[in-house]
Amino acid sequence: MKKNILFPAVVCMAVFLGSLQTVCAQQNSGTGGPAGAILNHYAARNFTAGAIPAADLELIIQAGIRAPSARNLQPWHFTVVQNQNLAKKMVSDNVDGNVLIVVSARGDGTTNGVQILDCALAVESIYLAAQALGYGSRIYTGPMSALNSSLKTELSLPSGHSAVALVRVGKVQGGVDAVSAASSRKKTEELVTYKK
Ligand SMILES: Cc1cc2nc3c(=O)[nH]c(=O)nc-3n(C[C@H](O)[C@H](O)[C@H](O)COP(=O)(O)O)c2cc1C
Missing domain, CATH: 3.40.109.10 (NADH Oxidase)
Incomplete structure (x- = not known):
């Protein structure tokens, strides 16, 4: 009985953590969330x-x-x-x-x-x-x-x-990943100076 309750809970938790990981990964790579809205652009070719x-x-x-x-x-x-x-x-x-x-x-x-x-x-x-x-x-x-x-x-x-x-x-055509479609950019360290 205990096993029956635990199993769906573990599955739900795994699905939740999986989704969270995907959202975070998308935000970090610029494909989703506010970071996506800011970074998802490229010069169309096709x-x-x-x-x-x-x-x-x-x-x-x-x-x-x-x-x-x-x-x-x-x-x-x-x-x-x-x-x-x-x-x-x-x-x-x-x-x-x-x-x-x-x-x-x-x-x-x-x-x-x-x-x-x-x-x-x-x-x-x-x-x-x-x-x-x-x-x-x-x-x-x-x-x-x-x-x-x-x-x-x-x-x-x-x-x-x-x-x-x-x-x-x-x-x-839909489904183009804007981040990988864009050309590479110079490294941030080369381009940005912080004066703290
Ligand atoms: C001021 C400016 C002029 C550009 N002129 C041309 C052009 O004449 N022909 C062309 O094919 N692309 C042109 N581009 C597109 C750039 O090549 C493109 O934005 C750049 O390579 C970055 O592409 P990405 O954002 O897809 O990485 C121009 C872009 C800018 C900002």
Whole structure:
């Protein structure tokens, strides 16, 4: 009789401890819990076809608009490219349904440091918002020089603006582990100095 009571209790305890261990491991490796929410992002490589619903796209763009900027000047403009022909002129392997969000600001896109920092924050906000909604995203600056020399008119960039970067947002296959999909990073000891 005693054995019958003890056995389920031991099983329950083992299951509980197992789950706890999994949650802790996930938090430490950045795949679950608050640590997961902070560390689970990577630059998508394998986009799949499929449209992004307008409400999600709007939320992603709002994340860019909501970014902080020096003196709250909000120097940016967001050009949302859904036309595939135009998108492929900037990202040749663009997949149907991927949206390219071009972030531009007044000037040549390279010399105003604070403005570029502001745009970079909007870019990062868009990048992270897309992944928080379950999409893949990737930041590009490679196409900027060709874009600024030959696509400004076709993109209808605001007068005097140059593109600083674009964020590609699109569907990706589910089940990708963001931590192992990301490239390795330099060691924390190389990068961080604590002054206590
Ligand atoms: C400012 C910036 C510019 C980038 N430009 C390009 C680009 O032109 N083409 C590209 O394929 N990836 C580009 N990337 C993506 C990076 O290669 C990627 O974020 C980096 O390798 C880290 O990837 P991971 O987070 O998946 O590890 C860019 C990223 C940043 C932040």
